[in-house]
Amino acid sequence: MLIGYTRISKADGSQVTDLQYDALIDAGVEAEAIYEDRASGKQEDRVGLANCLKALRPGDVLVVWKLDRLGRNLHHLINTVHDLTRRGIGLKVLSGHGATIDTTTPAGKLVFGIFAALAEFERELITERTIAGLASARARGRKGGRPFKMTPSKVRLALAAMGQAETKISDLCKELGITRQTLYRHVSPNGELRPDGKKILKGVMHFG
Template sequence: MLVGYMRVSKADGSQSTDLQRDALLSAGVEAVNLYEDHASGKKDDRPELAACLKGMRDGDTLLVWKLDRLGRDLRHLVNTVHDLTDRGIGLKVLTGEGAAIDTTTASGKLVFGIFAALAEFERALISERTIAGLAAARARGRKGGRPYKMTAAKVRLAMASMGQPETKVGDLCTELGVTRQTLYRHVSPSGELRADGKTLLGSK
């Protein structure tokens, strides 16, 4: 069975899927097997795409007008197609940069393999740049990573407050601006320091 997926970025009706619809119908997709989302490709909440992918079965083929209609970035596309392939579902792109992709054919699988290799290369480059950036920051005396939400002053306040009968943990977390999990990683319910709290105070 052929299944078609369409997407436009704006949900206000200013963009139309007519061109995509006509192309998919001409490619043999029946109107009842068309799915349509009005959302940015960067959004994860695309209910029609989720329904489309969930309803497909071994031997089906998913058709899209252009590759960018399906995924928000190269890695997302690769992961999506790998999932389809594992389920025995093909992907065919009708036009645009990915028009040579048809995972139901040997040549199409080869083209997609090149896309997958590019995605892996992109991941490696990002990782390499991140490591180099952190090394450069350390050389300048800066530490990478997110700043602590819990500070030494907050730990001391938590130590003084925890274990007091009148202390409400929820109110204390709100005052400190941390979650319960963060609080309990630093201070026990009785106000004693835990490992993260000792580390934080020891670093000051």
């Protein structure tokens, strides 16, 4: 079953959900299966979204007009979609930058997997830079140090990039903060997961 969700930022009537509503109807969502909120995306307590998520059952698909209608922020969005996936529920985005996301299809799962990996990678970079800054403050003038280790998000990004003709290994290693030897120890040149990479991903969400 298709379940729709719409949200507008103001509750005073200055914005309307007609565009979102019509898009959901055109996508096959029944009118009575559309939930609505009139609140800021940053607001945590959204009754319409809460009721929508409760109504979803395994096999259902949540349909939204754009990604920004669903999540308060990137972290909240990814957690929401991971929870839907865990419950056996799909997500389909109709327009905007997330229009390629349809987690009911293999390609859609891959797109969101890369999307989530990028967000995780960004968080890890921030953490690593913070740690490096603190270490530098404690040891003025000290140089060197071992490269950052591989992490689940780095393995996922390497999997997505390796095997692509346009990927430059030196640029990829620089972006991930690892050596070429470390990269090849986890992912093969044609994008296949190697034993060390499998160990990194063991116990976390399966890629793709």
